[in-house]
Amino acid sequence: MVRKYIKKTNGPAYTIENLDRAVSDVVNKNRTYRQAHETYNIPISVIFHRIKGRNIPLNKMGARRSQALSTEVEEQIVKCLIARSRMGYPCDKNELFQLVADYVLVNNIKTPFKDNKPGPYWYYLFINRHPQLSFKKPEHLQKLRKTARDPEVVYDFYEKLKTLMETSNLTDPEKNCFIFNADETGFCTDPSRLRAIGEKGKSLSRISGGSGREFISVLACVSADGFCLPPLIVFKGAAVQAPWTSDKSYPGTLYAASKNGWMEEPQFFTWFCTSFIPHVKKLRESKGLTNQTAVLLYDGHCSHISVRIVENALMENVKLVKFPSHLTDQIQPLDKYVFGPVKNKWDKLLVEYGKTQMGLSSGRITKAQFSELLKNVWMSGIIPANIISGFVSTGLCPVNATKFPEDEFDPALLRKYRKQK
Incomplete structure (x- = not known):
């Protein structure tokens, strides 16, 4: 006799959407397990196991819920x-x-x-x-001290950088062109904000009219062989206006705009894909090193580490190296040897420009004038010898941890580190 099975139930009385809401409420501590059970009519055990990732319920078609992302x-x-x-x-x-x-x-x-x-x-x-991932508490090495320099952090950075250079086949001086440092800085547009000499004990002022933004962000990128890429100028605004660009600017200058005038992820990503990566590809072709790894050193700003930036770096064989926090003034070539001379020339140019505008305008440089004036200091202020000295003196190329001045360390931490070694 053939046995006929009669289904007694129609499956759970709750929907997957309600189950997701219940899980979210419990995880975010908006409701307790019992409150979620009473609100959504879902068994406490089902909510518990769903949070733990176990016993995933089936939908009415008998299949697991499909992945949201491929x-x-x-x-x-x-x-x-x-x-x-x-x-x-x-x-x-x-x-x-x-x-x-x-x-x-x-x-x-x-x-x-x-x-x-x-x-x-x-x-x-x-x-x-993805079992290769786990949620765990990180070691806050870079937060051990905010005011004192920790040798454990500094020397750990140099050790890892040395290993990276060796595994990337970048120890040959002829390959210094594949080692880069990128950073952004602000250029003042109002001469009244610059320092000047005045009477001691008296307030000092410089005649200027109007009000508005006083700085424009510029991204610079240099390589250890002394080369400097064209700058990226980031204006404050919804979009770059045609009058802000100029045919007389530094060759290859890129332009971008952001709401606050600072470097953000979209602007950095565009520069990375349209300027940096093409430059690296041309280097590989010219030197016949199609598989050569490139290294880009920069600070840990959030605009530099989005998913698509890291994704493109992996795809283009570029290693991204983050400087330890609060140490860029000592180990970043741009900070130590490049930006200083450029800023000095810019300040002088700004004051001279302001003098020519006395009685005519506020003396403040407009966006339309900025790129043309920046060309002058970019060409004369960024000197290849300074760039090379920056990489050598900071111990980045060649890698040399002894270049970091010991008097920057907290004496007690330095003694402790040496005892451990």
Whole structure:
């Protein structure tokens, strides 16, 4: 006799959407397990196991809920997370959510996420799908001391940099052109803000009219062989206006705009893809080194470490190296040997320009004039010998930890470090 099975239930009385809400409420501590059970009519055990990533319920069709992001996209995110952690800039949950949201938005990926940002449920499944990742407390080596220089941090940086140079085949001086340092700085546009000599004990003023932004951001990038890439000028505004650019600016100058006039992720990413990467490719072709790794050293600003920036760096065989916090004044070539002479020339140019405008205008440089004037100091202030000296004196190329001045260390920390060694 054939036995006929009669289904007694129609599956769970709750929806996956409500289950996601319940999980989110419990994880974010908006509700207790019991309150979530009473609100959404979902068993406490189901909520608990879902948070732990176990016993994922099936939908009415009997299949697991599909991934919000494709396997290829998740693999790229995993690579970027690992690369960031190696740089000393790991993500917490909220940073991961924001990185994913930015990646989804930039690549126009359709997802079920609210405002393109994933939630706790996606996070737990994502971690379970990628066992090479784990959520743990990082070692805050760079926060051991805020005012004193810690030798453990400094010498650890140099040791890792030396290993990177060796594994990347960059110890040959002829390959110094593949070692870069990038950083942005602000150029004052109002001569009244510059220092001058006056009577001691008396306030000092310089005649100037109007008000407005006093600085324009400029990104510079130099290599250890003394070469300097064209600058990237970041104006304050919604978009770059045609009058702000000039045919008389430094050859290859790039322009961008941001809401506050500071360097942000979109501007840095555009520079990285349209200026830096093409330059590296030309170097490889000219030297016949198609597989040569390039190294880019910079500070740890959030605009420099988005998913798509790290993703492109991995794809183009570029190693991103983050300077330790609060140490760029001692180990960054641009800070030590390049920006100083450029700023001195700029200040002189600014004052002279202001004198020519006395009685005619406020003396403040406009956006339309900025790029042409910047060309003058860029060509005369950035000297190849200074760039090379910057890399040598900071111990970056060749790598030499002894170049870091010991008098910058806290004496007690230095003694402790030597005893440990």
